[in-house]
Amino acid sequence: MLRKIKEKLFLLGITIATVLTILPLFHIILSVILNGLPVLLERGLAFLTDTVAPPGDGLGGIGPAIVGTFVLTFLASLMGLPIAILTGIFSAEYPNSLIGRATKTLLMIMMEFPTILVGLFVMDIMVIPMGRYSAVAGALALAIVMMPYVAVYTEQALREIPRIYREGAFALGLSRAIVVFRILMGMARKGILTGVLIGIAKVAGETAPLLFTAGGSYRVYFAGLDRPIGAIPLLIYDLVQQPYENYHQIAWGASLVLMLIFLAIFLPIRLSIKEVKM
Numbered sequence: 001m002l003r004k005i006k007e008k009l010f011l012l013g014i015t016i017a018t019v020l021t022i023l024p025l026f027h028i029i030l031s032v033i034l035n036g037l038p039v040l041l042e043r044g045l046a047f048l049t050d051t052v053a054p055p056g057d058g059l060g061g062i063g064p065a066i067v068g069t070f071v072l073t074f075l076a077s078l079m080g081l082p083i084a085i086l087t088g089i090f091s092a093e094y095p096n097s098l099i100g101r102a103t104k105t106l107l108m109i110m111m112e113f114p115t116i117l118v119g120l121f122v123m124d125i126m127v128i129p130m131g132r133y134s135a136v137a138g139a140l141a142l143a144i145v146m147m148p149y150v151a152v153y154t155e156q157a158l159r160e161i162p163r164i165y166r167e168g169a170f171a172l173g174l175s176r177a178i179v180v181f182r183i184l185m186g187m188a189r190k191g192i193l194t195g196v197l198i199g200i201a202k203v204a205g206e207t208a209p210l211l212f213t214a215g216g217s218y219r220v221y222f223a224g225l226d227r228p229i230g231a232i233p234l235l236i237y238d239l240v241q242q243p244y245e246n247y248h249q250i251a252w253g254a255s256l257v258l259m260l261i262f263l264a265i266f267l268p269i270r271l272s273i274k275e276v277k278m
Contacts, residue, residue: 036256075139088154110148116208123212133215141209153195157188
């Protein structure tokens with residue numbers, strides 16, 4: 001009898017702890033929907049294409065910020081993904097070497113590294129010498145943030161492949177490059193894709209690295225790689241600090257758009273993880 005009581009109390013405690021853990025997440029999602037959805041319904045498609053309205057005068061739109069987010073994410077992926085995947089391959093192929101162990105340690109450190117320091121680093125090496133903010137500087141900062149996530153997932157995906165496949169490929173006389181890039185990479189593609197999507201989702205919502213690199217541009221669409229550029233997270237950060245009510249409404253609408261973009265990336269991640277487990 002006492003054992004059953006202890007078991008029920010244990011289950012009750014776990015249930016309460018679980019609810020308390022996920023409650024803030026649901027509160028955030030509900031708050032964003034309740035405050036952001038009216039803005040999207042009022043403005044419609046124009047909210048996604050227009051530029052930001054003047055202070056205290058209407059809502060306008062977040063078109064330049066949306067374009068900027070996709071441009072920065074694309075450029076960051078172009079810069080970071082090849083290096084990150086190659087780093088993950090090296091770490092998986094030479095796990096016991098000095099460089100391999102050091103690489104894995106540095107990747108784990110970079111995953112927990114404050115991203116605002118990445119922005120300061122890029123500002124020092126690029127923004128200050130150029131004399132202005134730019135899309136390239138923002139993309140470089142995001143690429144640095146993205147790389148450790150993609151590299152770690154690539155390494156894990158490759159190391160989970162049974163060793164018998166590697167040995168069988170070498171027994172056929174294939175070179176290491178062919179074994180890695182044509183056989184192992186193909187078998188680990190779903191795990192690698194998961195890391196790529198997580199890295200993209202991570203940088204799409206980053207604000208801190210862009211504070212000192214991108215500059216922000218919300219009334220002009222993309223003006224060039226060497227010019228300031230906007231982004232949805234950076235726009236939200238800027239607007240919530242303003243005393244104007246219409247800017248706060250725009251920030252809520254932008255938050256909902258950003259959440260929808262994140263979910264559009266996150267759902268394929270969940271599906272890919274399910275396929276890997278099967």
